[in-house]
Amino acid sequence: MRSLSLLAGVCLSVNALAAVPANEPVQPIAPAEITSPAKVELGKQLFFDPRLSRSGFISCNSCHNLSMGGSDNLPTSIGHNWQEGPINSPTVLNSSLNLAQFWDGRAADLKEQAAGPIANPKEMAFTHILAIDVLRSIPQYRDAFKTVYGSEEITLDDVTDAIAEFEKTLVTPNSRFDKWLKGDKDAITQTEREGYELFKSIGCVACHNGPALGGNSFQKMGLVEPYQTDNPAEGVAGLTGKDADRFKFKVPTLRNVELTYPYFHDGAYWKLEESVDVMARLQLGRKLSDEEIGKITAFLKTLTGEQPSFALPILPPSSNDTPRPQPFE
Ligand code: HEC
Numbered sequence: 001m002r003s004l005s006l007l008a009g010v011c012l013s014v015n016a017l018a019a020v021p022a023n024e025p026v027q028p029i030a031p032a033e034i035t036s037p038a039k040v041e042l043g044k045q046l047f048f049d050p051r052l053s054r055s056g057f058i059s060c061n062s063c064h065n066l067s068m069g070g071s072d073n074l075p076t077s078i079g080h081n082w083q084e085g086p087i088n089s090p091t092v093l094n095s096s097l098n099l100a101q102f103w104d105g106r107a108a109d110l111k112e113q114a115a116g117p118i119a120n121p122k123e124m125a126f127t128h129i130l131a132i133d134v135l136r137s138i139p140q141y142r143d144a145f146k147t148v149y150g151s152e153e154i155t156l157d158d159v160t161d162a163i164a165e166f167e168k169t170l171v172t173p174n175s176r177f178d179k180w181l182k183g184d185k186d187a188i189t190q191t192e193r194e195g196y197e198l199f200k201s202i203g204c205v206a207c208h209n210g211p212a213l214g215g216n217s218f219q220k221m222g223l224v225e226p227y228q229t230d231n232p233a234e235g236v237a238g239l240t241g242k243d244a245d246r247f248k249f250k251v252p253t254l255r256n257v258e259l260t261y262p263y264f265h266d267g268a269y270w271k272l273e274e275s276v277d278v279m280a281r282l283q284l285g286r287k288l289s290d291e292e293i294g295k296i297t298a299f300l301k302t303l304t305g306e307q308p309s310f311a312l313p314i315l316p317p318s319s320n321d322t323p324r325p326q327p328f329e
């Protein structure tokens with residue numbers, strides 16, 4: 001019995017050579033499958049529409065800029081009235097692969113997440129009712145919601161559903177690393193390959209694995225050595241009140257990590273090399289040489305995939321009935 005299953009295992013990996021190696025802890029990103037183009041298009045408009053904010057100035061794209069890896073490249077985001085945000089804005093790219101949303105996982109999925117920022121006084125600072133009022137006052141939006149959801153009533157549920165459907169298309173397949181995983185031996189260099197081997201052998205893959213190299217577990221930041229920060233975020237403990245959850249954060253994806261600086265929940269580190277050094281010391285108790293850090297960094301840069309690419313959505317104009325923005329209140 002035992003030798004039989006062993007044999008089966010050998011056969012499997014031989015077969016897999018042509019496609020994806022079965023025994024790698026990282027898998028390629030699958031391209032998005034769009035089942036409802038009209039819904040995705042509507043969600044795209046909403047993602048870019050600053051009229052969902054009180055100021056009429058801040059859209060989802062302000063803090064998750066799709067021209068910059070789905071992040072804002074700031075330590076912490078700037079919200080309504082130039083308020084300083086509490087935590088680094090994670091990328092929306094490949095966020096559909098996360099087991100839950102936010103650093104502490106407090107939203108179960110993208111749909112639940114999307115309601116948060118609109119009503120957050122420090123982000124878009126609107127009420128859901130007012131945001132819906134704005135959309136209802138715009139005839140083209142009423143038409144679009146009618147086409148997609150069968151009613152021009154427009155509910156928060158529809159709004160968040162459409163945004164989530166758009167976000168599910170924001171995956172980044174065909175990175176050089178994925179090409180290598182699929183069998184193109186020349187897709188990455190020898191140095192990058194050595195970086196990947198180090199990434200596996202020293203234990204980074206324990207937390208950064210799966211297609212997103214993260215996003216699938218909550219782990220303590222500062223496992224071996226405590227992380228020093230002025231940021232008051234407590235991680236999962238902020239939700240559970242449990243001491244054991246202090247400083248537990250959702251492991252961020254390393255896909256497109258070259259684009260999503262600065263790093264960590266407090267955005268304290270701008271250089272990828274430094275964040276690799278911090279990770280090795282704090283999570284694994286290992287001091288890496290500059291050469292090792294260079295190799296791992298080179299590997300991480302092969303994880304940049306094809307960025308979402310589409311025509312900028314043109315937003316329907318406000319009507320005479322649209323509530324006016326309040327940029328300075
Ligand atoms: C003012 C900046 C700002 C705006 C505007 C904003 N976000 Fe965010 N977003 C953040 C920050 C900061 C976080 C992390 C918050 C946390 O984890 O506590 C976040 C988290 C997320 C996440 C979770 C990603 C992950 O890996 O956990 C998603 C998805 C997301 N935002 C989508 C949106 C959408 C959709 C909108 C528009 C409706 C939006 N955001 C508007 C700053 C912003």
Ligand code: HEC
Nearest residue numbers: 203204207219221249251252263264265275276279280283
């Ligand atoms: C025990 C789990 C664990 C291990 C092992 C681990 N990480 Fe992490 N990694 C995390 C967590 C959790 C975070 C988020 C920490 C935070 O923001 O406070 C993170 C964040 C990062 C980031 C920053 C990403 C961003 O967008 O902010 C990088 C880069 C990174 N890890 C690379 C590595 C490398 C390279 C290794 C191996 C040397 C490694 N990690 C080992 C759990 C781990």
